[in-house]
Amino acid sequence: AQKVTQAQTEISVVEKEDVTLDCVYETRDTTYYLFWYKQPPSGELVFLIRRNSFDEQNEISGRYSWNFQKSTSSFNFTITASQVVDSAVYFCAQGSGYSTLTFGKGTMLLVSP
């Protein structure tokens, strides 16, 4: 069975701080995908990134970076120099083949000015 754990329920930071959101997954599949979504207060989940299990290269997109480590089954998300607009709930998810995705319970990030 697949499982995604986001141990941090809520994180509060002050603007310009760096923050890392943790994600640990469990799967028996050798090929799988990992995702991060952002849900701002408006409600829509916005797709941020997808990684394949055979590609462990870290990825950077502006202030966002993702660290994928198969050895620890983790796919952590770091926001550098956080901004108030980063305040949202962030979901990590995992899927295999064309099965449905398994989501973590989300981490609420609050960035205060």
Next chain:
Amino acid sequence: DVKVTQSSRYLVKRTGEKVFLECVQDMDHENMFWYRQDPGLGLRLIYFSYDVKMKEKGDIPEGYSVSREKKERFSLILESASTNQTSMYLCASSWGYRDTASGNTIYFGEGSWLTVV
């Protein structure tokens, strides 16, 4: 850009009413999904569909049904709404078997907040 549109953002219904939540996607996606989101419980899959007139139960199908008569439209039906169905409902879609490049990246609508009184 992928666009998933949910017909109603906010609804208030009475216990026992039949409720329809409509969702349309404009990307010719094979797969469509209905999730429910509750505080502390995250996203839970209610039903999904891999093709027209095809449906599969998700993790919490009890009290719900779905309809997919056209590829772009996926409806969630609450036959007799109850107060424990007060929640946020999210529709989503994704490519199916045809597109191996995107795999199963899911794109979501804005959500529908349903209150049952």
